[in-house]
Amino acid sequence: xxxxxxxxxxxxxxxxxxxxxxxxxxxxxxxxxxxxxxxxxxxxxxxxxxxxxxxxxxxxxxxxxxxxxxxxxxxxxxxxxxxxxxxxxxxxxxxxxxxxxxxxxxxxxxxxxxxxxxxxxxxxxxxxxxxxxxxxxxxxxxxxxxxxxxxxxxxxxxxxxxxxxxxxxxxxxxxxxxxxxxxxxxxxxxxxxxxxxxxxxxxxxxxxxxxx
Amino acid sequence: xxxxxxxxxxxxxxxxxxxxxxxxxxxxxxxxxxxxxxxxxxxxxxxxxxxxxxxxxxxxxxxxxxxxxxxxxxxxxxxxxxxxxxxxxxxxxxxxxxxxxxxxxxxxxxxxxxxxxxxxxxxxxxxxxxxxxxxxxxxxxxxxxxxxxxxxxxxxxxxxxxxxxxxxxxxxxxxxxxxxxxxxxxxxxxxxxxxxxxxxxxxxxxxxxxxx
DNA sequence: GGCACTTCTTAACCAACGTCAATGAACCGG
DNA sequence: CCGGTTCATTGACGTTGGTTAAGAAGTGCC
Numbered sequence: 001x002x003x004x005x006x007x008x009x010x011x012x013x014x015x016x017x018x019x020x021x022x023x024x025x026x027x028x029x030x031x032x033x034x035x036x037x038x039x040x041x042x043x044x045x046x047x048x049x050x051x052x053x054x055x056x057x058x059x060x061x062x063x064x065x066x067x068x069x070x071x072x073x074x075x076x077x078x079x080x081x082x083x084x085x086x087x088x089x090x091x092x093x094x095x096x097x098x099x100x101x102x103x104x105x106x107x108x109x110x111x112x113x114x115x116x117x118x119x120x121x122x123x124x125x126x127x128x129x130x131x132x133x134x135x136x137x138x139x140x141x142x143x144x145x146x147x148x149x150x151x152x153x154x155x156x157x158x159x160x161x162x163x164x165x166x167x168x169x170x171x172x173x174x175x176x177x178x179x180x181x182x183x184x185x186x187x188x189x190x191x192x193x194x195x196x197x198x199x200x201x202x203x204x205x206x207x208x209x210x211x212x
Numbered sequence: 213x214x215x216x217x218x219x220x221x222x223x224x225x226x227x228x229x230x231x232x233x234x235x236x237x238x239x240x241x242x243x244x245x246x247x248x249x250x251x252x253x254x255x256x257x258x259x260x261x262x263x264x265x266x267x268x269x270x271x272x273x274x275x276x277x278x279x280x281x282x283x284x285x286x287x288x289x290x291x292x293x294x295x296x297x298x299x300x301x302x303x304x305x306x307x308x309x310x311x312x313x314x315x316x317x318x319x320x321x322x323x324x325x326x327x328x329x330x331x332x333x334x335x336x337x338x339x340x341x342x343x344x345x346x347x348x349x350x351x352x353x354x355x356x357x358x359x360x361x362x363x364x365x366x367x368x369x370x371x372x373x374x375x376x377x378x379x380x381x382x383x384x385x386x387x388x389x390x391x392x393x394x395x396x397x398x399x400x401x402x403x404x405x406x407x408x409x410x411x412x413x414x415x416x417x418x419x420x421x422x423x424x
Numbered sequence: 425g426g427c428a429c430t431t432c433t434t435a436a437c438c439a440a441c442g443t444c445a446a447t448g449a450a451c452c453g454g
Numbered sequence: 455c456c457g458g459t460t461c462a463t464t465g466a467c468g469t470t471g472g473t474t475a476a477g478a479a480g481t482g483c484c
Contacts, residue, residue, distance in 0.1 A: 081377055
């Protein structure tokens, strides 16, 4: 609603050449790990391909072997599996997060999950070839990627631990604290499956908490 | 039992200079990602520090800021949190797996979990400085690490998905299939917490399955 | 406005896990 | 061999989540 970046009414395909602000998000992310020279910053922004996608657009389907990497400049993307005809959400990615299909890229396996836009999205897009080009341009770029990936792995381990250790109610309260924005962007029934429960149970948990 | 590698009776501290077979495990692991030249193989093995640890030895405690990396040549290590005085196991690492304390290393945070030897273990040990030295010796070593870390991240995402999607019974059956060795090495009550349930529930699940 | 669709909530009933307590098997040390 | 410890199992009972069905609130379209 009222998002000035979404100019075109058709789904996707609007190329955004190094516009002023969207690239900043990516540069900010990278500068968490390394200090970029102006030349490097320019090189990255010149390389950068940006596209918009409409709410509901499916970036990746089960069985596909797409291996594009994305970085979210604006919007929200959910990862989900379909089990017995039911969507099970396992991740919500938002602004400033990288999105790499590891299984597909390295093991030449087809994807087991879906990726879909929860809202209108602005994403960078890069092929493995483009990534390799950037690596070649900037010698220490793979060190950045290693650090970033290790950070993601640490987060993933912590999240896994929270599923083993905590109750769904605990996880709901955690999510309220750590990612309150999701409650304005994602319907509750999708967050329910992310918490590992059914929408009816989430309702009961919310009711239970209210009366405390 | 009858493990000829465990020669010394005291906990840890037995340095094993590039002995014949234990290093092979590490070289095999690395060769999954890259073809090593004989010189590289020798360099890695020369750098390699190996120590044995006795069953029950705690490698890392909650609150510590140790940042040693390990690679398991022999044995089994469990990662666990202590919540309300109870141990909650979140990972079991076995032969041929790397063990890096990401949070501690990068974010200078103290560890939230413990690492303990389930059995007598033979591990490589390396400091961040030694890792950096290897990186400097072999230009593409960080690319290997990136690939390995991305693979770990993919696995972690899949495991997280299994907790969101599956029932404890499903996870028990999965574990029987994918890591049957754990049932000979790890007591059931520890596997129970790994499956996200209490030992009593695991008993009931096993009984339920028996009668089918 | 009226209708369809989506999303969230509620209720009743059942299945599964947690809790508490007790039992028994296997193992270890003296 | 005995006594203590660890580990797995079982039963009774309470709590929580799943299932099914229904309804209410909000949204968009004709």
